[in-house]
Structure formats: C-alpha cells, structure tokens
Amino acid sequence: MKSTKKPKISRELIKALPKTDLHVHLDGSVRIPTLIELAKAQKVKLPSYTVEGMKKLVFKDKYKSLAEYLSGFQYTCAVMHTPEALERIAYELAIDNAEEGVCYLETRFAPQLHVSDKMDMQTVLESVNKGFDRAKKDIAKWKQVKSGDMPPFEYGIIGCAMRKFAKNFSPYYRDFLNVCAYMSQNEAFATASLELARALVDIRDKRGIPVVAFDLAGEEYGYPAEIHKPAYQYALKNFMCRTVHAGEAFGPPSIFQAITDLYADRIGHGLHLFHENLAPGKTLAERKKYVHDLIEYISDRRITVEVCLTSNMQTTPEIKKLKDHPFARMEKERISTTLCTDNRTVSNTTVTNEVALAVENFDISPSRLRNIIIYGFKRSFFPHDYLVKRKYVRHVIDCYDRVVAKFGV
Numbered sequence: 305m306k307s308t309k310k311p312k313i314s315r316e317l318i319k320a321l322p323k324t325d326l327h328v329h330l331d332g333s334v335r336i337p338t339l340i341e342l343a344k345a346q347k348v349k350l351p352s353y354t355v356e357g358m359k360k361l362v363f364k365d366k367y368k369s370l371a372e373y374l375s376g377f378q379y380t381c382a383v384m385h386t387p388e389a390l391e392r393i394a395y396e397l398a399i400d401n402a403e404e405g406v407c408y409l410e411t412r413f414a415p416q417l418h419v420s421d422k423m424d425m426q427t428v429l430e431s432v433n434k435g436f437d438r439a440k441k442d443i444a445k446w447k448q449v450k451s452g453d454m455p456p457f458e459y460g461i462i463g464c465a466m467r468k469f470a471k472n473f474s475p476y477y478r479d480f481l482n483v484c485a486y487m488s489q490n491e492a493f494a495t496a497s498l499e500l501a502r503a504l505v506d507i508r509d510k511r512g513i514p515v516v517a518f519d520l521a522g523e524e525y526g527y528p529a530e531i532h533k534p535a536y537q538y539a540l541k542n543f544m545c546r547t548v549h550a551g552e553a554f555g556p557p558s559i560f561q562a563i564t565d566l567y568a569d570r571i572g573h574g575l576h577l578f579h580e581n582l583a584p585g586k587t588l589a590e591r592k593k594y595v596h597d598l599i600e601y602i603s604d605r606r607i608t609v610e611v612c613l614t615s616n617m618q619t620t621p622e623i624k625k626l627k628d629h630p631f632a633r634m635e636k637e638r639i640s641t642t643l644c645t646d647n648r649t650v651s652n653t654t655v656t657n658e659v660a661l662a663v664e665n666f667d668i669s670p671s672r673l674r675n676i677i678i679y680g681f682k683r684s685f686f687p688h689d690y691l692v693k694r695k696y697v698r699h700v701i702d703c704y705d706r707v708v709a710k711f712g713v
Contacts, residue, residue, distance in 0.1 A: 311670055311713040313663045319656045320707045322455050322700045323406045324680035325644050327547075327572055327610035330413035330432065332647025333397050334380045336363065339649075342383035342392075350379055365652055370553075370619045376650045381474075385420045387431040394435025398459065400648070402443045404656045407455045407700070408684055411436070412462035412519050416469075416500060419476035425503045426511065432461060433513045455700050460516030460687045462547065463504040465497035465535060467522035490531050497535035505542040514687035517545040520566065524554040529561040536566040545569050545685040547610070552619075555582025556598050563607065570683065571602070574609040575616050578630055599637055608640040608683040613661050614653040615646035626665045635666060642680035670713050674704065 336355045343350050351361040367373040383389055394411070401409050415428045423431070436459045448454040471478040477496070484492045501518055508515040518539040520532055529548060539546055548562035552573035559577055562568040576582060578595060585591035602609070611631050616623065623629055634641050643658045645651065659677070662668055668676070681700050686693040 313668070313670060313673060313713060314711070315656060315660045317707070317711045317713060318659045318663070319404050320711070321405055321659075321677060322681075322703050322707075323404075323655050323659065323677055324408045324410075324642060324684060325401060325406050325655050326410045326570070326608075326642050326680060326684060327612060327644035327646055328397075328409070328411055329647050330393060330397065330411050331377055331380045331384060331417070332650040333400075333411075333645070334383075334393050334649055335396050335400070336649060338393065338396060339380060339383060342389050343379070346383055346386075346389075348379070348382045359652075363649055363652060367618045369621075373619050373650065380649070381417055384418050385422060387423060387427055387434075390418065390423075390428065390431035391435040391438070394432045395439045396435075397648070398436050398439030398443070398457065401655070402439070402446075402457050404654050405454070406655050408458050408681055408686075409436075410460045410462055410516065410685060412464050412517075412521075414464040414466055414521065415503070416466070416476045416480075416496065417474045419474065421475065426507055429461065429463075429504075429507050429513050429515065430511065436461070452699075453703065453706070455696065455703055458686070458688075458696065460514050460685050462517040462519050462685070463500060463515055464519040464521045465500050465532060466493070467520060467524065467527035467529075467532070468493060469496070469522070493527070494531050494534055497532040498538060501535040501538040501542075501544075505539070505544060508544070509542075515544070516685035516687050517547050517569075519547050519549065519572070520562075521549045521572075524550070524552060524558050529558065530565040533565045540567050547572055547685075549573060551576045552616075555579045556595050557582070557584060559602075560598055563601070568607065569685075570608045570610055572610045573612060573616065574634075575620065575630060577602075577609070578633055599639070603637055603639050606640045606683070608642055608679070609634060610644045611641050611662075612644050612646035612651075613658055614651045618651060626661060629665075631662065632666050635668075635672075640679060640683060641676060642683060643676065670708065674708070678704065 336358050340353050352358050362376045415425055418428045419425055440457050443457040469477045471481050504515045507513055546568050547570040548566050548568045549572040550562035551559040552575050555576045580591045580595050583591040583594040585594055645653050681697045
C-alpha cells in the first residue's frame with residue numbers, strides 16, 4: 305500500500321535546488337557590513353555603525369509603513385557613487401546568491417541615481433557588470449560547478465527608469481531638471497526615461513554589457529505608466545525586454561497600462577491584480593469583467609508576475625497574514641509566477657526563504673514547485689542566444705531532478 309503522506313520539502317532541499325531571482329534591487333541588497341565599511345570610508349553618516357544597530361534601527365523584519373521600509377535606501381544609495389563601491393556590491397550580491405543555489409540572477413537598479421561627477425552612465429554600468437563578471441568567473445571555479453552538479457552562474461542587468469524624481473534624488477536628476485526647467489513634470493519624467501532607454505541600448509550594443517531589460521519603478525499612484533511609452537517603444541524597437549513595477553501600490557489599471565502601453569513581458573509584484581474595487585467601471589459587474597479579462601489575458605499570454613512575498617507583507621499592512629497574499633489566487637488561476645526577494649537586505653530575506661514561505665503557506669506540491677522554479681529560468685531575459693538558453697535550462701532541469709532524487713522527494 306502506497307503512503308499518502310506528502311513528501312516534505314525542507315529548507316535544506318530548497319537551498320540545494322538551482323533557482324533564479326528575477327526581481328532584486330542592487331541598492332536594496334547591500335551587505336550591512338559592506339555598507340558600514342563604505343560609509344566610514346566615504347564619511348557617510350549612518351544611524352549606527354554596527355550590524356546589530358542597523359538591523360534594529362533601519363533594516364528590520366517588520367516595518368510600520370512604506371516610508372519606514374524605504375528609509376534604508378537613503379543610506380545604501382549614498383555609498384554607491386564610486387566605481388569601486390558598485391563593483392564590490394555587485395560582486396558580493398552574486399556570491400551571496402550563488403551560495404544559496406541561485407545560479408541565474410537578474411539585478412535591477414536605476415543608473416541615473418548613481419551618475420555623478422565621478423561616474424557617467426557608461427562607467428556606472430561597466431562597474432556593476434565588472435562585479436558580476438568577476439563573481440561569475442570565481443563561481444565557475446567552485447567544485448560543484450566544475451563537476452556539473454550546479455549550473456554555471458549567469459546574470460543579466462535591468463535598468464530602471466523612475467516614475468517620478470526630484471532634484472534631491474541624485475546629481476544627475478538635479479542637473480537634468482535644471483536643464484529641463486521649462487518642461488512640464490510629465491515631459492521631464494518621459495524624457496529622462498527615454499534618455500535612459502537610449503543609453504542602455506547603446507551601452508549594451510557597443511560595450512557588450514548584458515543589459516537584458518528596461519524597467520519602471522517608483523511611486524505608482526498619480527504617476528501613470530503611459531507617460532513612459534516613448535521609452536518603452538524605443539526599448540521594444542531595439543529588441544530589449546521589458547518589465548514594469550505595476551500593481552504594487554495601485555490596482556488593475558496600472559497593470560493594464562504596463563501591458564498595453566509599455567508592452568511588458570513581465571510584471572513586478574502585481575499585488576493588486578485582483579482588486580475589483582480599484583478597477584474601472586460604473587457597476588460591480590463591469591469591474592469584475594475588467595479584472596476577469598485582465599487575468600485571462602495575463603494567464604493566456606504567459607506574462608510572468610515577479611512575486612515578492614516578504615516585501616509585500618512588509619509594505620502592505622492590510623495583508624495581515626501571508627496566507628492572505630494574492631499569490632494563493634495566482635496559483636489557483638495558474639498565472640505564470642516566479643518567486644523573488646525584491647530587496648535582500650531591506651527585507652532581510654533570501655530566495656531560499658521566499659520559496660520556503662510559499663511552500664509552507666500555499667500548499668505547494670513538489671511537482672508544482674518544480675514548475676514554478678523552472679519557469680523562472682524559462683521566463684528569464686537570458687543574455688545569450690535562444691539555443692544557448694534552451695541548453696542552459698535543460699542543464700538546470702537535470703540538476704534539479706538530481707537534487708530532488710537525492711532528497712527522496
């Protein structure tokens with residue numbers, strides 16, 4: 305008689321599995337000891353100069369508000385204005401990921417936040433790429449990679465435009481707004497996004513840096529995605545993939561705009577996808593139909609939602625317990641999803657933790673977990689040719705199945 309007991313998916317198993325992180329911010333994932341060291345060297349003031357102090361005062365497990373959650377970025381961004389700092393932070397992020405089995409990483413950041421008198425756009429991107437490339441070469445020497453037990457480490461860089469910005473965001477934005485003093489606010493935001501898209505395409509093509517996608521981040525409400533359509537059209541016409549932060553702090557119309565105006569291949573967060581009260585329509589029936597049609601389109605076209613469980617819980621107080629997160633319904637609707645960290649340091653999390661939380665709270669079976677993790681690789685913006693990607697994914701699947709067999713799951 306066969307046992308009906310469900311196989312246990314342990315955190316040890318999850319850590320051993322090959323994984324992706326397709327939504328992680330560079331400036332939200334700086335090692336705290338590195339932040340402290342760089343701050344001391346650059347004379348940047350911190351609330352504390354100990355790891356324990358920074359965890360107590362800044363990088364917490366729980367936050368009272370979105371503003372408190374975002375407060376840590378003022379410190380991380382402040383130390384990311386030299387080539388050496390960017391290279392180091394990128395290198396350490398890659399190593400931290402590889403050590404927990406993340407062998408494909410797509411890291412996003414807003415280059416315009418880091419451009420200064422010391423670094424132009426090209427130097428910013430080259431410095432980040434230098435860190436990732438150095439890590440890739442070091443990881444290739446690991447015993448488990450050389451033996452084929454772990455897939456080679458690969459990475460892509462995603463450039464983020466900002467929905468809104470002000471002069472105090474960075475020297476670049478200060479100078480930009482001074483030059484564009486007679487533009488309307490929306491014109492300035494759109495122009496900055498288009499300029500970033502042009503820079504990313506040019507640096508990708510001329511410098512060979514794996515800039516794999518264009519993203520839009522920042523405050524959603526009051527700053528619609530459609531403003532940035534020219535930048536996304538430019539990215540599309542130059543064969544650059546597209547993702548958009550949407551539905552994180554606003555409802556279905558934000559996700560609709562990301563898909564229809566910005567041609568999004570993936571959606572960052574999608575937290576409020578199912579909120580009918582935020583959908584357009586005079587009647588409840590109209591709003592329900594709008595959300596239903598949007599869900600059907602996303603599901604059928606396999607537009608992948610980059611789900612960040614811990615981050616969403618920390619920034620969305622109306623979600624009282626994790627089981628209430630819309631990931632449960634995303635699973636029910638069989639929407640294409642991938643589990644991501646968002647900000648490893650700010651959210652005090654890892655990919656292993658995010659996957660474990662999903663398994664522990666949403667009744668994820670071993671076969672369903674396999675689909676979710678492998679789909680992260682398939683829906684990645686892989687920086688090499690498609691046939692190379694297929695071969696890489698096949699290697700990942702083989703490694704995955706060997707690990708599962710070893711754990712008897």
